[in-house]
Amino acid sequence: MAVTLTEAAARHVQRYLGKRGKGIGVRLGVKTTGCSGLAYKLEYVDEAAPEDLVFEDHGVKVLVDPKSLAYIDGTQLDFVREGLNEGFRFNNPNERDRCGCGESFRI
Template identity: 70%
Template sequence: MAVTLTEAAARHVQKYLERRGKGVGLRLGVKTSGCSGMAYKLEFADAVNPDDKVWESCGVKVIVDEKSLPYLDGTELDYTREGLQEGFRFKNPNEKSRCGCGESFNV
C-alpha cells in the first residue's frame, strides 16, 4: 500500500515548499501523545533518510519513517476549508477510534 495526498493537499504542500525555497517533500509520522495514544506529525522534509519509505502522490514526495508506516499505511491526506477553519485531514483506515478533541487516535 502507500500513503497518498489528494490534489488539494498536494497543491497546498507544493505552495509551501515553493515559499520555503527548499525541501524534498512532506514527512508524515506518528508520535505517542494525547488521550487516545497517538498523534499525527507533519513536517516539510529537507532530506530522505535511509530507513524512509517514499511515494510520489500528485507530484509531491510523501515520506514516512519505518516505525510510523504500520500506523499510516493506506492513509490519504486531504486539505479542506470549512468556514473559518482549514487544515489537513487524515483518512486513515487503521484508526479504530479518535479522541473527542480530534488531536489523537488509536489503532
C-alpha cells in the same frame, strides 16, 4: 503499502515548498501522545533519511519512517477548508477510535 495525497493537499504542499524556496516534500508519522494514544506528525523536509520510505502522489513526495507505516498504511492526506479554518485531514482506514478533542487516535 501506500500513503497518498489528494490534489488539494498536493497543491498546498507545492505552494508552501515554493514559498520556502526549498524542500523535497512532507514527512508523515505518528507519535505517542494524547487521550487515545497516537497523534499524527507532519513536517516539511529538505532531505530524506536513509530509512525513509518514499511515496509520491500528484508530484509530491511523502516520506514515512518504517515504524510509523504500520499505523498509517493506506492513509490519504487531504487539505480542507471549512469556514475560516483550514488544515490537513488524515483519512486513515486503520483508525478505530479518535479522542473527543480530535488530537489523537487509536488503532
